Amino acid sequence: MNIADVQIVSILPQTLLLAAALVVFLADLVWKDRKGIGLLALAGVLATFVATVVMLAGPGVPTFQHMAAADRFALVISLVMSAAAVLAVLVSLDYIVRVDLPAGEYYGLLLLAASGMMFLGAATHLMTLFLSLEILSIALYALAGIRTTDIRAGEAALKYFLLGAFASAFLLYGMALLYGATGTTSLAGIAAAVPSVQTDPMLIAGLALLLIGFAFKVAAVPFHMWTPDVYQGAPSSVTAFMSVGAKAAGFAALVRVLVAVFPTLYAWWVWPVGVLAVLTMTWGNLAALAQGNVKRMLAYSSIAHAGYILVGVAAGEAGVSGVLFYLMAYALMNIGAFAVLIALERAEEDAAGVELERMRGLFHRRPWLAAAMTVFMFSLAGMPPLAGFFGKLYVFSAAVRSGLLVLAIIGVINSVISAYYYLRVVARMALAAPAEEAEPARCPALTIGTGIAAVGTVLLGIYPTWLLNLVQGTLAVLFGG
Amino acid sequence: MTATPLETVLFIAFGAVAIAGALSVILARHAVYSALGMLVNFVALAAMYIMLSAEFLGIAQLIVYAGAIVVLFLFALMLIGGRRPAEQGRLTGGLAAAGSALVVVFLAEIAYLVMRLTGTAGAKGTVTPDVIAQLGHIQLLGATLLLEYILPFELASVLLLVGIVGAVMLARARRQSRQE
Numbered sequence: 001m002n003i004a005d006v007q008i009v010s011i012l013p014q015t016l017l018l019a020a021a022l023v024v025f026l027a028d029l030v031w032k033d034r035k036g037i038g039l040l041a042l043a044g045v046l047a048t049f050v051a052t053v054v055m056l057a058g059p060g061v062p063t064f065q066h067m068a069a070a071d072r073f074a075l076v077i078s079l080v081m082s083a084a085a086v087l088a089v090l091v092s093l094d095y096i097v098r099v100d101l102p103a104g105e106y107y108g109l110l111l112l113a114a115s116g117m118m119f120l121g122a123a124t125h126l127m128t129l130f131l132s133l134e135i136l137s138i139a140l141y142a143l144a145g146i147r148t149t150d151i152r153a154g155e156a157a158l159k160y161f162l163l164g165a166f167a168s169a170f171l172l173y174g175m176a177l178l179y180g181a182t183g184t185t186s187l188a189g190i191a192a193a194v195p196s197v198q199t200d201p202m203l204i205a206g207l208a209l210l211l212i213g214f215a216f217k218v219a220a221v222p223f224h225m226w227t228p229d230v231y232q233g234a235p236s237s238v239t240a241f242m243s244v245g246a247k248a249a250g251f252a253a254l255v256r257v258l259v260a261v262f263p264t265l266y267a268w269w270v271w272p273v274g275v276l277a278v279l280t281m282t283w284g285n286l287a288a289l290a291q292g293n294v295k296r297m298l299a300y301s302s303i304a305h306a307g308y309i310l311v312g313v314a315a316g317e318a319g320v321s322g323v324l325f326y327l328m329a330y331a332l333m334n335i336g337a338f339a340v341l342i343a344l345e346r347a348e349e350d351a352a353g354v355e356l357e358r359m360r361g362l363f364h365r366r367p368w369l370a371a372a373m374t375v376f377m378f379s380l381a382g383m384p385p386l387a388g389f390f391g392k393l394y395v396f397s398a399a400v401r402s403g404l405l406v407l408a409i410i411g412v413i414n415s416v417i418s419a420y421y422y423l424r425v426v427a428r429m430a431l432a433a434p435a436e437e438a439e440p441a442r443c444p445a446l447t448i449g450t451g452i453a454a455v456g457t458v459l460l461g462i463y464p465t466w467l468l469n470l471v472q473g474t475l476a477v478l479f480g481g
Numbered sequence: 482m483t484a485t486p487l488e489t490v491l492f493i494a495f496g497a498v499a500i501a502g503a504l505s506v507i508l509a510r511h512a513v514y515s516a517l518g519m520l521v522n523f524v525a526l527a528a529m530y531i532m533l534s535a536e537f538l539g540i541a542q543l544i545v546y547a548g549a550i551v552v553l554f555l556f557a558l559m560l561i562g563g564r565r566p567a568e569q570g571r572l573t574g575g576l577a578a579a580g581s582a583l584v585v586v587f588l589a590e591i592a593y594l595v596m597r598l599t600g601t602a603g604a605k606g607t608v609t610p611d612v613i614a615q616l617g618h619i620q621l622l623g624a625t626l627l628l629e630y631i632l633p634f635e636l637a638s639v640l641l642l643v644g645i646v647g648a649v650m651l652a653r654a655r656r657q658s659r660q661e
Contacts, residue, residue, distance in 0.1 A: 011632070018639060025646070064632055065629065065631075065632065067630075067632040067633065068632055102650065105646060105647075105650040108646060109643065109646060109647065109650075112639065112642070112643050112646075113643075115639070116639075116643075119636065125633070127630070127633040128632055128633055128636060131633055131636040131637055131640055132636060134640050135636065135639055135640050135643055138640065138643045138644055138647060139643045139647065141647065142643070142646070142647025142648075142650060142651060145651055146650065148651060157651075
């Protein structure tokens with residue numbers, strides 16, 4: 001092997017993000033304009049988005065030396081990530097000036113976290129898998145605590161850091177056992193070795209530890225304890241990005257490991273994943289019912305959505321395209337919902353997130369903002385014909401096809417429960433406005449971000465086949481051929 | 482390749498020094514002595530690497546660990562006042578018993594594995610002593626690190642960057658708020 005074999009093109013989107021992050025760090029030294037630095041970051045994520053789209057349309061590129069693939073699966077994850085990053089930067093442009101956050105560190109870490117997430121979606125080797133997971137995790141720990149004047153943010157960051165490190169230890173131990181059982185750290189190599197060792201206790205133990213580690217990272221019950229406090233304590237724009245990005249990246253790696261590496265052990269992992277799914281959906285929804293703070297409610301709702309996605313994971317091969325569709329839909333509707341909260345949030349009194357009462361009368365004051373929020377809430381609840389409905393439809397029908405009817409039924413019951421707390425927000429917005437209420441923030445970038453998310457949520461609901469064609473058949477090339 | 486008597490004697494001597502250094506790390510009452518004990522341990526380990534014909538690893542161990550890391554430890558100790566003897570908290574009762582039991586289990590585990598694995602051939606790679614003699618450690622290591630494992634290698638540096646930026650950001654903000 002020599003240097004000419006290095007296929008830099010297969011990691012082009014991630015490399016663009018890394019380059020953009022470095023430019024942002026350097027620009028921050030000489031340029032004190034926070035909006036300007038935000039626009040630099042926006043240019044970086046837009047370039048990444050375009051590169052991903054071009055690569056998806058192109059003929060396909062080789063893997064990066066068995067370390068990272070640029071297969072359709074990885075590219076779709078990159079698409080979700082870069083869309084989420086574009087929206088996150090758009091909603092941050094005005095917000096970080098308002099709540100006084102350091103621009104260079106904020107955007108730089110955001111871009112690095114996004115690149116880590118994309119690498120995780122592309123990783124085909126335990127080493128790249130672990131390193132990219134750590135890149136995204138450590139960047140998110142720091143971002144969660146970036147509002148250093150707020151003690152709640154400090155608590156969130158510390159909690160996230162300690163439990164995240166704990167989860168990483170589980171993952172690492174699981175990886176060590178997998179290596180011990182199969183003698184290789186490349187996913188393709190492990191997949192090839194699994195049929196010969198089958199139910200070797202060391203392999204099963206490694207798989208179990210890996211599953212626990214990922215369950216922590218995607219916030220599945222009972223490994224979710226950190227989620228509500230972290231999501232509530234972090235700045236809203238960070239929560240928006242982290243709830244979508246970290247989840248999508250974690251699920252990408254989980255799906256690649258379970259479905260592509262351990263298909264022969266399906267009978268061993270389907271029940272743990274199914275039980276996790278039921279617990280996660282049910283607990284997330286029941287806890288969300290009791291919340292009077294919209295930001296905290298969305299934190300529990302994010303746990304519930306992890307549960308729906310786990311139903312798709314439990315469906316195995318049949319569920320892969322549904323999971324990818326769901327991740328894209330969730331990225332649009334959840335960041336959109338947070339964008340509306342960011343518009344409502346006032347720097348001082350709403351440090352812990354917007355209370356439900358503050359939504360009162362939004363329809364009368366800002367009809368378009370309220371309409372966008374209605375779209376996001378309906379979509380999160382899974383009403384047709386919005387993106388969230390088709391996400392649920394695809395994962396539940398995949399579960400039925402895989403013979404997991406019970407999971408699908410529990411999922412549908414949970415969707416009905418969840419409709420209550422999503423629609424409560426809409427009902428509150430339609431009530432008469434109190435007179436003394438302050439005007440929500442107006443900022444072109446925030447409006448554009450909210451608009452893109454809303455239009456995307458509606459379009460994905462009307463033309464789901466566009467994305468569905470893209471995500472179907474991704475599994476055949478999980479190792480990049 | 483069997484070891485000559487001199488090699489065996491040296492190996493045991495370095496091993497004894499390494500163990501003595503490691504013991505002094507945990508037994509010394511002053512943190513500075515612990516750091517110096519670690520230095521002894523690192524140097525002895527470096528000597529053992531060189532005896533096992535891993536020269537590059539031995540030199541790197543000397544420069545990076547014995548040189549840089551121990552100096553960093555000493556700096557940190559001086560900054561936080563390490564010359565004061567540490568409050569010695571001895572484990573008592575159930576904790577001590579549990580700890581001893583864990584140590585015994587761990588030792589037995591290692592002893593069992595060493596006994597069982599002595600004489601097993603192990604997997605043979607493409608890097609044989611002949612290849613090493615031809616190309617040298619540094620070239621082989623460099624080629625592996627910068628060609629085959631270049632992506633993990635670069636990701637590790639990105640990871641360090643993320644850690645540095647995050648830590649500096651949080652630490653600097655705290656200092657600013659204290660000054661206000």
